[in-house]
Amino acid sequence: MSKNENILEVNDLATSNAGEVIVPSRLADATLHFMEQHDSETPRIEENEEKRLKRKLFFFIYCLVFAINLLLYMDKAILSYDAILGFFEDTGLTQNTYNTVNTLFYVGYAVGQFPGQFLAQRLPLRSLLTILLATWTCIVFLHCTAYNFSGVAALRFFLGLTESIVMPILINTMSMFFDSTERAAAQPFFFVTCMGAPIPTGFIAYGVLHIKNANIELWRIFTIIIGGLTFIMTIVVALMFPNNPTSAKFFSVKERVWVIRRVQSTTGSSIEQKVFKTHQFKEAIHDYITWLFFLFFVLQQLANNLPYQQNLLFEGMGGVDALGSTLVSVAGAGFSAVAALIASLSMLKWANISTFTALFWNLPPLIGSISAVSLPWHNKIGILANICMAGQVFGIPFIIALSWSSSSTSGYTKRFTRSSISLLGYAIGNIISPQIWREKDAPRFFPAWIVQIILSFGLAPCILIFIWWKLRGRNQQRLLSMDQTLKRLSEKYELSNDRTDEFKNGSNANVVSNLAVLDLTDLENESFLYPL
Template identity: 30%
Template sequence: MSSFGSLADEKVPASRTSTSEKNASAFASDDGEHVQKAQSDVDVTVGLVAGHDGEEISAEESRRLRIKLDWRLLPVLWMLYTLQFIDKSTLGASSILGIIDDNHLSAGQFNTLGSAFYIGYLVFQWPQNWALQRFPVAKWVSLNIFLWAIFLGMHPLCKNFGSLFALRFLLGASEGAVTAGLMLVTGMFYTRTEIGERIGWTFQCNGFAQIVSGFISFGVYHVSPTSKPNQWQWLMIIVAVLTVVCGTIFLLLFPDNPTSARFLTTEEKIKVVHRVRGNQNGIETKKWKKEQFYEALRDPKTWLFFLFAAVSNLQNGVGVQYSIIIKSFGFSTLQTTLLNIPSGVAQIFGITLGCYMLRRMPNSRAYLAILFFMPSVLAAILLMTLPFSNRVGLLSAFYVLGFGGAPSFVFVVSWVASTSAGHTKRLTTNGIFLIGYALGQILCTQFWRMEYRPRNLVPWGICLASYVGDFILLLALRTLLSRENARRDKLQPGGPHEEDEYGWVEVNGERRKVEKALMDLTDRENLSFRYVL
């Protein structure tokens, strides 16, 4: 079986295994038989594509479909990610616009508000992933967008730490659907070689959001601090209104999966499903399967990805502290509102370069992530050692942090999205990874204490130590997956056999032949699956 966008695009061979080989390793098993399942147990697209399994897609047609998907999906995702980052960064922007004084916050309480968002994110990550499987994806995400607009819009009513903590917690709980949804939908519409770039381009919007947030902060700074609403309250109100607009557009335009994409014809929907079959993880299955859940818990790569997310996000306390850090270099409040804008530009440039390099070297995620972390290591050292008289040097080092760290994290997000098959297993793996992300974010905000200012040697030192942990985990992941690919290659010296690449499904009472990629098999069950590196 071959098609444009197949496993060959990742420069790894397809594979199979026979019944006699299935016990060769505890890491993976595949009985090599023509499995039969009920329609409710397999992919939602089976009814659409059944009977079309022999069709091939030309490279030209695949490219046309990819361009059409990009124009219809990416602008909506970019809008969503821009607003999401602006929403959660409003606390950092508000730190110099009056929220600390108006709510009588200590430095410790302000740091805890940064953690509150990710506590909500962590607590609700599993329920969010469960809901993403049970309910239509786009509609569930839209509901959460409207919820976070409400929670953000209620911030100006707060008068103390407790009320702010509750709203930040709820804001994190509702925004927990966004990255999980992004990791899910990119795999529905794009091949594994395309997922990395699309996730990267979407994460670029974090940098764009920093630019937009800087200009909004600059504008509201000119509101009189004694007016009602005052500066930080206007910031929250403006962003909440923008979020309502974003939620409405997302609800109207974004499909739940290829079968519900109104901008595609029936023929195009079938071709979209076929062009991603090389991913070997299907599109979507609405039935939660406990055996896949337990398999994800037993899979060593799940926990290596979890540890990477937790360790790498120990570096992200600057997401809440950035205004305080920049102002500590000796800049005024007005200057500080604008001086974070170049950090967003640096992040966009870094991710753009990273996406280009990933396209040229598609099986080099671990090495590229380590390479892009290097400038951040240098930046942290400079921020610890440069004298405060060198404001330009300190500010430049701060910008370099965004250039290096952002693309490295993007590489791993796309890696997680591409290395698990079986819909329940994929959602479970994604959820555990994002729980690690939230845990790191919760911890990192607690390092930026008043007693460490302005030099902040302790938090910058923790950042440096976390980079070393990142390098070890990235190399461990690549070694694990590379060895498993090699083991699978040895199980099929004769190459792939067409007859082992399908199963049988009852569709409307009729027994139909269906590609194995749509049988909702996990990466352990399906030895045709190859891990991208």
């Protein structure tokens, strides 16, 4: 074998005398060897067994990634709560330098995307995630030593660098274990962690504010508590996090086979692939859908500093003290959690409504933003309510779009690449976002609100509509010739029909499963239908 066999192009695939494409096992799905050993001896899943399997999936996988993502956002929001616990006074930060360190977090986040993507595809996910969490824990604890702007800036940059690939790993883990319908429905409530993080964080901060005669500063106590929780999660990940379904300790061999079957048959995509495929990387770069998602995230995330500014906005309004702003944040997060649950339930009940769900939940922040800048300054209650409405649920469109950017493509390297480009857009939007909240514009911050209204809540949703229109057109074209396409692909790749797939009706179901093993992209596999 060549030393470059780990990076192979499509042109390197062999062709038999009969014209079939022969795919080397290294280029196939990482679960192929496991399935060759256990697939034939595993019976079809019965209805009651599938119900039990779903419960186990949600209890083990969903709860694990949910908890990791919750801590991710709790750690990210440390400065927002430290700011009302005396952090500014002890480190000399101002509104402008606070914005700068928030920007530096996302500079690190952007820098880490593509190196992180490469490492995530080459290394076992459990080992990589454990290293990231251990590093992330150390950085959180080091926040306690910060005493000036330079120290805080360095810590935030490296925290962003460390956290940059965690979310793609979690999204990819969800795609390994859940079928397409479950994943689309679960994502909004999974990402309630980013909107609901102020609930546990706010209560912790509220408790810390009641500590009297402490020997160290309150913000340091708060940071130590959050860092301790992250340390505990590091141990849990090291012991329990699966690399893919074949290594999930809490499932039997039979259950692992069932998980792989149902995911491959309903998504038509590979589960995991440890070979970085250059041609898939290039295809992701050249596919304009990738860049439409990128543009959406840049524009939409211009509003993402609003939740972090919220506590400071409340204090700047007067009449809302640190305790009050903390409780308002908790209440707002509770509202966003309920909204995310409603979005999840609606997407579970009705298929292919992701775009329209995202558009619907874009309305509250749009209305809230317009109202927040339109109401007279003396109407503090009205402004407070609209700030809460604007800042709490715009995460739902972000969540749906992030999941959609991954599920609307196939091919492991291409999917990871698109996720990384999407999160690069997310990082760029967040690099810019703190800078639009200028100290000189206080207390109303009209320029920041105008940017959010026009770009984040106006133009960004239009991009989602355009993506929906283009992908819907591709689906219509593919459905017209689906039988011929599957026959052609079956002959080209010499797909077998030795197993009836129990998770999908129709004679073509096993062809789709076999194509999934080949790790083709959505443009190579013309039978792939885009979720809408």
